[in-house]
Amino acid sequence: MKIRQSIFLLTALAMIAALVGCSSSSNTKTPPVISVAIPTPVTTLQTSAQAAITANVTNDSANAGVTWSCAPSGACGSFSPTSTASGAQTTYTAPSAVPTGNTVTVTATSVTDPTKSASANITITAAGGIADGSYVFSLTGESAATAAPFSVAGVFTVNGGLITGGEQDINNAATIETDLINGTGSTVSTTADGNLQIVLTTCNGTDCTGVDTGAGLNGVETFNGSLFCTCKALLTEFDGSATASGTLDLQTPSTAPSGGYAFAIAGSVFDAAISANVPLAVGGILDVTANPDGTGTVSVANSIFDANDTALPAPSFAQTFASGTVSAQDSFGRVTFTLNPTDTVDFSQILLGGYIVDNTRIRLVEGNDSFAGTTGGTALAQGANTGTFTTIAGNSYVAGLTGFDGNGVLQAAGVLAAGGSGTSGGVTGTISYNDLTAVTLTPANITGGTYTLDATGRVTMTGVTDGTNTFNLQIYLTGDGHALAITMDASDALAGLGFAQNGSGSYSAASFSSSYAMNAGGTDINETDEFDAVGPITADGISALTLPSGTGVDLNWLFNSGAVAGLTVSGSFATTANTGTSGVLTGTMTGLDVTTTANTDAFTYYLVTTTASTSNPQVVVAIETDTNQLTLAYFQLLE
């Protein structure tokens, strides 16, 4: 009986439930679900920067809009207003300091249904566009104190958008010192024309209580930069103490230097016989064995250097070291190379302060040594390629070089192709050079020359000629597409960077496209003083170089116009008979001429890669090819 009653009861309940269900589905409406979206949210902002943000709310019959919030609480910025209607903008202000993790999350929450919201992550970068971290800077140029070559390199740390400290080496022949950088008085910011500006206040060695009169303007250095990512920039010194060009790179904690390094330093060296400083370029291969205690030992058997020391009667090829050491890193990643050449009559001990960027790059400044040079440069790691170079036949290298000859400042750029096979062969290519007297108005074809390669990656190019001038070049390879080069001529001393050409297909105007950071340096028509400039530039892949809207080029012409920001620079380029295989374009640039601003100066552009893409970083080396002034420029593709 009880079982029958139970079955009846369950059946009745099921029928009631079914009826209720039918009634519900056919006769009443469920309110549409509210949804919230943040269309096209901003993804990156500098500290304290503002951006308009909008939230769209759908299915909100109350039209109540959203309220805005963010995380991490108290360190994520603010909104004005804090509530907005659907589709209306709020102004979001980024926090004044970079939060932990460099990211904030902004959230729009429906007022009508607080369970519905949308969020977006925004990366907060330090003002100036660089992220937190330690940065290695390195510049060479002309010092106001001596009106002669100088070098500076160092590292500073950015934390929460603020510079907290650092260390640097400077050598301008009058001042040779290693100083701490004081966080107080050091800033990073963005200029009105959109460039990076770094102001560093140096200490007297480790004493940060007084004014350092040896570096910058009473211890204050200003560098302006054009970023090509949030971690790298091209720099120019932008104050009255010096003008210089160089680089800024995010520092990656690295192990002690180990393996082969191609290196080159250049500038001047003191010649006691005439009581003057004379041009100098030194390059070579340093093979370092890392020791367990963090120091290094230079292998005298596998290291070699060439010196174009113009205090000596002729360039010195294939010099060796009697010994050499590398100190352990300090807390800023600084090491000291102590190099003792075998030929102690011509070459005294060389001390190089080195700031490690990462496992591939070390920026160098000569210290107060008995070699008595005023030099700076770089060392590039060869890694697994150390001692294994067997051939460069078929390779071509774009190089930009600057230095001095008997007429004053000399600049050269070109593309050099290695023929033959194995470790030797002929040299072909194209060259441009300019000292305001000897100028290649059009790129000159190289008609002769030979090279040899040794296992260390040292390339000796001899008798390279365009039919007018014949020169000798030493190139030091890394094996990963980078190179350093110096000339070994009696009548000049140049040094510079090289890049192995790469990419599939042939070069065309389209190879020169996209957005670049530009760094240019040279002298006015009278070579009274050096100028240096940085800024962004866009190549359209057809014929034009233009400045991005709202940006400018910052130029420092020592003793003359001084530091001037916001210049407008434009240019043009066109293909030549050498474009397809060699990557050579010719054209013009306007806005960099310090002598006559309106001048449209002739330029030749040497392309490194056939296509411009972030996966194939492109450098373009440009040289002025008229007698209006001297300019050598580098264009670095934005990453």
Add this chain to the structure above:
Amino acid sequence: MRCTGFTNPNRIFAGLLTGLLFAILTIPLSAQTAPESRPGRGFGPVYDVAHETTLTGTIQEVVTKHTAGSPAGMHLLVAGAHGVVDAHVGPFLSKETKEALQTGMPVQIVGATLSLHGNEYFLARLVTVGGHTITIRNTRGLLVFPHPQGRRVAKVRNAAAVETTGGAR
């Protein structure tokens, strides 16, 4: 007006005039002229100490404005037994040296002649003015930079011996 350095009529006109002036004023020193072509020597002008001569005269004019095709920096037009010679002293002179090189000053210059684009320039290596000898170039012909006073240890080299210099530096 937008124009290139080679199409600007004003620049060309000025250059031609100045070049003509230099051509008139410059006395050929063909016996000591170095070749314009520089086989195996590099990009810069060939300088051969074996072909040095000594020029004695008076500074007739100090030229600081660049003439197209001429070596950059300061030139001295020196009047003497050779006529008027264009002596190139370059862009890297110290302030004191620039002040010492005034029109009317007697000067003695050791150097060598360079033929360049049809003109001849006397590349000064040593300039003696006011009793002081100033080094302008080293023996390889490269222009030198003034050395700041009171700097560090001096290196003695085994290079070819050159004159001891002093003076306004």
